Amino acid sequence: MIRKHILIALVQDRPGVLNRIASTIRRRNFNIDSIAVGRIEVPHLSRMTIVVEGDDAKVEQVRKQLDKIIEVIRISDITNDNPVAREMAMIKVKASPSTRSEIIQITDIFRGNIVDVSPDSLIIVVTGNQDKIDTMIELLRGFGIRELSRTGTIALPRGGAGPLTIEEDKPLRHAVEHVPPEDEDLPNW
Amino acid sequence: MMKTGAEILCESLIKEGVEVIFGFPGGVLLPLYDTLPRYPELRHILVRHEQGAAHAADAYARVTGKIGVCLATSGPGATNLVTGIANAYLDCVPLLAITGQVPTNFIGKDAFQEIDITGITIPITKFNHLVTDIEDLAMLIKEAIYVAKTGKPGPVLLDIPRDVFQGKTEFVYPDKIDLPGFKPKLFGHPSQIKKAADLINTAERPVIIAGHGVNIATAYLELKELAEKSQVPVVTTFLGIGCFPESHVLSYGWLGMHGMGYANKAIHSSDLVIAIGMRFDDRATGLVASFAPNAQIIHIDVDPAEIGKNLPVDVPIVGDVKNVLQVLNKQIVKREHIIWLSQLDEWRAMHPATEIRDHENVLPQYIIRQIHEATRGDAIIVTGVGQAQMWAAQYFFYDKPNSFISSGGLGTMGFELPGAIGAKVGAPNETVWCIAGDGGFQMTVQELATMVQEDLDINIAVFNNGYLGMVRQWQELIYNKRYFGTQLYNPDFVKIAEAYGIKGVRVSKKIDVRPAIEKSMAHKGPFLIEFVVEPEENVYPFVPPGKMLVEFLELPKPATSLKK
Numbered sequence: 001m002i003r004k005h006i007l008i009a010l011v012q013d014r015p016g017v018l019n020r021i022a023s024t025i026r027r028r029n030f031n032i033d034s035i036a037v038g039r040i041e042v043p044h045l046s047r048m049t050i051v052v053e054g055d056d057a058k059v060e061q062v063r064k065q066l067d068k069i070i071e072v073i074r075i076s077d078i079t080n081d082n083p084v085a086r087e088m089a090m091i092k093v094k095a096s097p098s099t100r101s102e103i104i105q106i107t108d109i110f111r112g113n114i115v116d117v118s119p120d121s122l123i124i125v126v127t128g129n130q131d132k133i134d135t136m137i138e139l140l141r142g143f144g145i146r147e148l149s150r151t152g153t154i155a156l157p158r159g160g161a162g163p164l165t166i167e168e169d170k171p172l173r174h175a176v177e178h179v180p181p182e183d184e185d186l187p188n189w
Numbered sequence: 190m191m192k193t194g195a196e197i198l199c200e201s202l203i204k205e206g207v208e209v210i211f212g213f214p215g216g217v218l219l220p221l222y223d224t225l226p227r228y229p230e231l232r233h234i235l236v237r238h239e240q241g242a243a244h245a246a247d248a249y250a251r252v253t254g255k256i257g258v259c260l261a262t263s264g265p266g267a268t269n270l271v272t273g274i275a276n277a278y279l280d281c282v283p284l285l286a287i288t289g290q291v292p293t294n295f296i297g298k299d300a301f302q303e304i305d306i307t308g309i310t311i312p313i314t315k316f317n318h319l320v321t322d323i324e325d326l327a328m329l330i331k332e333a334i335y336v337a338k339t340g341k342p343g344p345v346l347l348d349i350p351r352d353v354f355q356g357k358t359e360f361v362y363p364d365k366i367d368l369p370g371f372k373p374k375l376f377g378h379p380s381q382i383k384k385a386a387d388l389i390n391t392a393e394r395p396v397i398i399a400g401h402g403v404n405i406a407t408a409y410l411e412l413k414e415l416a417e418k419s420q421v422p423v424v425t426t427f428l429g430i431g432c433f434p435e436s437h438v439l440s441y442g443w444l445g446m447h448g449m450g451y452a453n454k455a456i457h458s459s460d461l462v463i464a465i466g467m468r469f470d471d472r473a474t475g476l477v478a479s480f481a482p483n484a485q486i487i488h489i490d491v492d493p494a495e496i497g498k499n500l501p502v503d504v505p506i507v508g509d510v511k512n513v514l515q516v517l518n519k520q521i522v523k524r525e526h527i528i529w530l531s532q533l534d535e536w537r538a539m540h541p542a543t544e545i546r547d548h549e550n551v552l553p554q555y556i557i558r559q560i561h562e563a564t565r566g567d568a569i570i571v572t573g574v575g576q577a578q579m580w581a582a583q584y585f586f587y588d589k590p591n592s593f594i595s596s597g598g599l600g601t602m603g604f605e606l607p608g609a610i611g612a613k614v615g616a617p618n619e620t621v622w623c624i625a626g627d628g629g630f631q632m633t634v635q636e637l638a639t640m641v642q643e644d645l646d647i648n649i650a651v652f653n654n655g656y657l658g659m660v661r662q663w664q665e666l667i668y669n670k671r672y673f674g675t676q677l678y679n680p681d682f683v684k685i686a687e688a689y690g691i692k693g694v695r696v697s698k699k700i701d702v703r704p705a706i707e708k709s710m711a712h713k714g715p716f717l718i719e720f721v722v723e724p725e726e727n728v729y730p731f732v733p734p735g736k737m738l739v740e741f742l743e744l745p746k747p748a749t750s751l752k753k
Contacts, residue, residue: 012370016307016308019308023311061494061497061498069370070315070368073369
């Protein structure tokens with residue numbers, strides 16, 4: 001089944017991480033809908049939210065490939081967990097004295113904020129899920145959109161500990177305890 | 190004690206047990222090349238092209254089981270490594286590539302011989318890093334080597350700027366690493382192993398497909414125990430050749446496009462495929478939708494991303510092959526499969542893939558068999574890619590692990606000569622035969638000079654058929670004999686050898702084949718034999734692309750009699 005998938009990942013803050021992740025996804029010929037990255041509460045770690053559209057099995061393949069990247073500490077597909085997913089948009093709309101009040105009304109309905117007013121335009125900030133923002137943009141299009149910037153989706157799973165939660169009593173550390181033998185003698189048949 | 194970056198690199202490599210570096214110097218590497226002579230523990234082998242360094246290090250790693258190290262300068266030196274790194278990536282070979290880089294204050298300015306090699310090699314390395322701070326150098330070396338060797342092995346690259354080589358810092362080699370994101374799973378899941386054991390204990394027509402992973406994990410004895418205890422026939426993959434002795438009564442050759450007909454039939458008719466350390470490559474499976482149509486599949490592999498990648502699997506076991514088999518073998522009961530094995534023997538008699546027909550000219554298959562007899566099978570065979578590679582895999586019988594060194598995944602023409610160098614350096618007491626086609630030989634011919642400079646006792650067989658044979662074969666069989674771009678105007682290979690200071694002979698008669706082989710082996714140092722072979726000989730069996738494994742073409746039945 002082809003649908004949108006939300007992948008969340010905990011990654012080490014090292015140069016090239018974003019490049020490696022994007023390159024692994026691109027190799028499988030997926031289009032990245034959005035990718036959002038930011039630092040988290042633990043030093044030297046970042047969290048990514050990646051939205052891709054694709055077949056379930058193929059996305060799982062990519063997830064496994066991404067999991068192999070050394071800097072990726074954990075990665076999880078939370079699409080089926082009904083996560084809370086939001087994005088933010090900043091929209092600069094043409095606004096004349098005659099249209100301004102209508103734009104303000106629409107902004108109110110969508111619980112957006114007007115953060116800048118100039119004689120002929122407004123900047124609106126709105127957060128919500130993708131559908132909500134798409135709808136709002138559609139409504140504002142008639143007034144004339146001058147500039148638009150969206151953050152891409154960020155998401156958290158609902159409930160208690162999520163797949164990326166770092167438990168305080170279990171600090172992140174290197175997981176492999178066993179190193180394969182090196183110079184084992186070849187057997188004589 | 191304060192050490193320079195170059196000294197830190199040398200000492201760290203020594204601490205990791207590295208003994209050989211295949212390299213080629215350049216401007217930004219000068220501080221390192223000024224330091225290397227002070228570390229005689231590190232043998233530096235000067236290649237003639239950086240691709241050769243990567244291939245030699247690759248073959249060295251396969252033969253020794255240690256990490257192979259290659260070294261190249263910035264810019265073109267680094268890009269010349271790319272083919273070799275990709276080759277190691279696809280064949281899962283632990284390889285450390287070290288590249289010089291322009292000084293840090295020049296990076297990103299398109300300086301002379303500057304190239305973003307870490308960017309270029311992202312898709313073909315497990316791990317790579319531009320070392321911008323000398324304080325990180327020792328730790329990154331430790332991490333890189335650890336990652337290259339652990340789990341599914343593969344190449345890693347460190348890009349070191351000239352000023353980092355020249356800088357100084359206190360050197361303490363770390364004894365621990367901290368890579369929270371590196372999580373290879375080395376032990377199989379017990380309940381999955383139990384499920385696998387149940388299937389093996391009840392299957393009627395089981396087959397083991399043993400891949401390169403058995404070689405990598407040195408799980409030969411475990412594989413043998415499993416096969417013998419439950420009397421399961423063993424088919425290997427192309428790169429798995431040698432992981433199970435081909436003279437063993439349970440050995441049924443190798444599968445795939447040019448694999449043995451009986452191996453392919455066995456898999457197609459089986460009710461249980463036990464896939465061990467292999468990845469269902471398209472050259473191995475044929476038309477994947479009808480691969481082993483009646484079989485349940487157990488897939489043991491260290492890489493979770495391989496599970497279910499090409500076909501659905503009934504029992505996946507992620508773990509190191511050796512560890513998994515050790516646990517699995519304890520749960521296997523003694524079985525007999527008399528009917529199944531006699532069916533396989535019948536197929537083997539019907540499809541004698543390794544017989545050589547009588548022919549007045551020198552057949553390449555005949556040469557390989559003569560090499561097998563002359564060496565009594567006790568040799569390391571190194572090949573490039575193409576027809577010569579396939580014949581070397583089919584007509585030599587491999588009983589020793591890691592005795593067949595070939596470019597499998599990437600299919601790199603030109604692997605053979607530098608590969609033979611790496612194999613000989615890694616196993617100086619073994620007889621090494623480099624089996625080259627006339628096409629692949631000329632791709633890395635300059636490494637003949639490396640052989641002479643290092644006085645390596647390597648036997649080189651060049652099969653001169655005047656064609657890029659495998660492509661010509663496809664043009665013949667699939668493109669209705671429309672040969673284009675495959676005919677070679679060849680040089681005099683013996684004279685080329687002579688020009689490099691290598692003794693050589695040309696053989697164009699059957700009667701001269703064996704004496705030439707004996708002469709080459711008696712000769713100390715490199716020796717080249719140019720075999721003028723039947724020009725339009727094809728590799729059979731052949732599963733045409735897009736066909737099922739059992740739809741293999743065989744040599745059209747000749748009027749002449751078959752002779753073993």
